[in-house]
Amino acid sequence: MRLVQVVVPDERRDAIVSALREQELGVSTTKETSGEDDRTLISFVVPADAVEHVLEELRDVGFSDEWYIVSIETEFASYEGVDEVQNRWAKTPNRVxxxxxxxxxxxxxRNTRSYLWLMTLSTVIATAGLLIGSPAIVVGSMVLAPIVSPMLTASxxxxxxxxxxxxxxxxxxGVGLGLAVVGATAFSWLLKSVLAVPMELAVANVELIAIRFSPSLLSVVVGLAAGAAGSFSLATKGQVTIVGVMVAAALIPTAAAAGIGFAWGRPAVGVGSTVLLTMTIVxxxxxxxxxxxxxxYEPDTVDRGVFAVSGVRQTAALAATVIVVVAVVGAVGVGTYQQVTFERSVNAATTDVLQRDAYDELGVVSVTAEYVGIGPLFEPSTVTVTLSRTSERPYxxxxxxxxxxxxxxxxERVTVAVRYRDYDRATAPTPQTPQPQPNTVLGFGP
Structure with a gap:
């Protein structure tokens, strides 16, 4: 429920109150005198979904957006007919x-200072979690990160x-995620320098990192769904599931994986994670x-007239930002398309090979393709195929x-690594059905 308060001129009071009573809403009025104008404070309780509709109805009786208006979240309301009003609006589209x-x-x-601090701290936690191999720590870093808020406000x-x-x-x-990548790189280099982590660590083979440096079509789907879920929650009367969106998008661990790749001199890991990060943001x-x-939701005259950026400098800054965003999105789009096409071909080739009779006993667990990149810097790429088998037979x-x-x-020239997960398989024997015993006839002599 929402408590809506508007200050209206006295000459409009009766018409507005009558319109609200026709909606069967709880209405109260308070007389105000301010300066030379006589005004009245009208308060009414309305379901969250009905605020927009009620204000639109009031415009027909002279309501103006220029008046003082405030909408306050209300714990409960009690007036005659409140249950009927709530039940009626519960069946309408859920939209604020x-x-x-x-x-x-x-x-x-958040304010800039707390935003940057939380981004930095969450990045440190994510980097440590990836290097330790702790999913719980990685999830904790996602919960702390405030990056989803500016994404939703941009939309x-x-x-x-x-x-x-x-x-x-x-x-x-841009500032937050740039800080995350740079911070993860610096923190990873520090850990490597003080030997807190082995300098020869094969970061591309660390499981929690390996899943974060290869853009894929599923990553695009997850990003789209996460953004849709966050916006739908924001646009309804329910609680905003920021934590859920943050965990689903997994942005901070991806930024941390990029920093780890750069710190360990693995451009394929660093660039691949950066591409995945940017693609997910988009x-x-x-x-x-x-x-x-x-x-x-559509723009209206209030947003355009009052909140639009004005001034030559600000307009130029906005134009430059748009150009940079378009260039980055274009580059990331090319890289993502290249990687998705590469992975589809890898999956098809792997399927063709494993369908041969010699490999009937093998099952595919996962196929991971390292980011291809552009040019000889990223060649040869590494493809890791994890298979299940029920014996120790070598292939x-x-x-x-x-x-x-x-x-x-x-x-593409590729290096293929094959991993096996061995399983022992057993089948319980079928219980034997007891055979009927023949009747025994006893005979006695005379």
Whole structure:
């Protein structure tokens, strides 16, 4: 429920109160005198979904957006007919008013100092969690990170044509994630320098890192769905599931993986993770924006007239930001397409090889393709194939067969690593059905 308060001129009071009573809402009025104008404070309780509709109805009787208006979240309300009002609006589309949406979005944003500190600390935690191999620590870093808030506010600003909100949110995203990558690189280099972690650590083989330096189509899907979930939650009367969106998008661990790759001199890991990070950011923003559009949010004269960026410098800064964003998105799009195409070819080649009779007993657990990149810096790529088997039978020819098949399909030189997970299989014997015993006839002599 929402408690909405508006200050109206006395000449409009009766018409507005009558319109509210027709909606069967709880209404109260308080006389105010301010300066030379006589005004009245009208308070009414309304379901969250009904705020926008009720204000639209009031415009027909002279309501003006220029009046003092405030909407306050209400724990409970008691007046005659309140249950009927709530039940009626519970069946309507679950959507808050545009101004409520903008207010909720702005309330999520932290001040710059706390935002940067939380980004730094969450990055340190994520980096340590990846190197230790602790999923719990990695999840904790996601919960602490505040990066989802500027993503959602950027989408709100874009759909409502609030240029200042868009500009500030994009800047916060770029600064925050840039700080995360640089901080993870510095922290990883420090750990390596003091031998807290082995200098020869094969970071590309660490399981929690290996899944974060290869962009894929599923990563795009996850980013789109996470952004859609966050925006849908923000646009409804429920609680905003920021933590859930943050965990789903997994941005901070990916930034930490990029820093670890750079610190250990593995450009494929560093660049691949950076591409995945940027691609996920774009997907989350896009998913949120499309969801807001689907829910029917559009710009209005208030957002354009009051909140638009003005001034030559600010307009130039916004234009430069747009150019940079388009260039980054374009580059990431090319890299992602290249990687997705490569992975599809790898999966097809792996399937062709394992369908041969000699490998009938093997099952595919996972196929991981290292980021291909552009140019000789990232060659040869490494493809890791994890298989399950039920015996210790060696398959000495399999890595070579996979490498040749992948080379033929992709045109890339690859190094193939094959891992096995051995399983023992047993089947309980079928219980034997007891056979019927023949009748025994006893005979006695005379």
């Amino acid at each position: 008013a545009p101004r409520t949406l903008r207010s909720k979005a702005k309330d999520m944003r 709100v600003g874009l759909v409502r044509d609030d240029q200042r909100m868009v500009f500030d949110s994009i800047r916060m995203q 997907a989350v923003n896009l998913g949120a924006f499309l969801t807001f559009k689907y829910l029917g 000495e020819q399999l890595p070579g067969a996979l490498a040749r098949a992948i080379d033929e399909r992709t045109g």
